[in-house]
Amino acid sequence: AQSVAQPEDQVNVAEGNPLTVKCTYSVSGNPYLFWYVQYPNRGLQFLLKYITGDNLVKGSYGFEAEFNKSQTSFHLKKPSALVSDSALYFCAVRGRAAGNKLTFGGGTRVLVKP
């Protein structure tokens, strides 16, 4: 079975400081990995994904994530956080076999303080 762990329920960071949201996963074979962001009472917005190739993936709004196979991690990063980045962030994994479903982590709330 595949699973995703987001060890931090909440991350607090000052505006302008680097932001990191942690994610580790477990899946058979090579994974598809995703990050989504959710604002209050809204659906999920796609930020970025790792499918293959370069381990450093760049996505929307200045976010990036690094795939680390040996550590089975896919941490989300942003060099300089904005107050508007305050939201709920979800990491998700899907195995490559046909019919595999997307499994989400529990979510990490990010609070960026001015």
Place this chain on the structure above:
Amino acid sequence: GAVVSQHPSWVICKSGTSVKIECRSLDFQATTMFWYRQFPKQSLMLMATSNEGSKATYEQGVEKDKFLINHASLTLSTLTVTSAHPEDSSFYICSARDPQPERTDTQYFGPGTRLTVL
């Protein structure tokens, strides 16, 4: 591109009534759509996979007679909560997988529907 809409965005209904939620892919055709449920401060729980032209595949523990799913076209899937009860109150989110080769691995999510059953 890859926009998914849901209607309504929120609904309040009386216990015992049925509520229909629509999920549409606006700029692509989706052979597969997904329905999720999200409780406050929790992650998304997959309820079912909706396949165009065939029966939906429900996750374990999800009552298929209570949560009716119809995927009648390549751009529309509906979720009907039948005989709703207060415990069905939740945030329901749909997603669709864009079959375009460069996007096919990505699910795009609708804005969600807040259901409150009185």
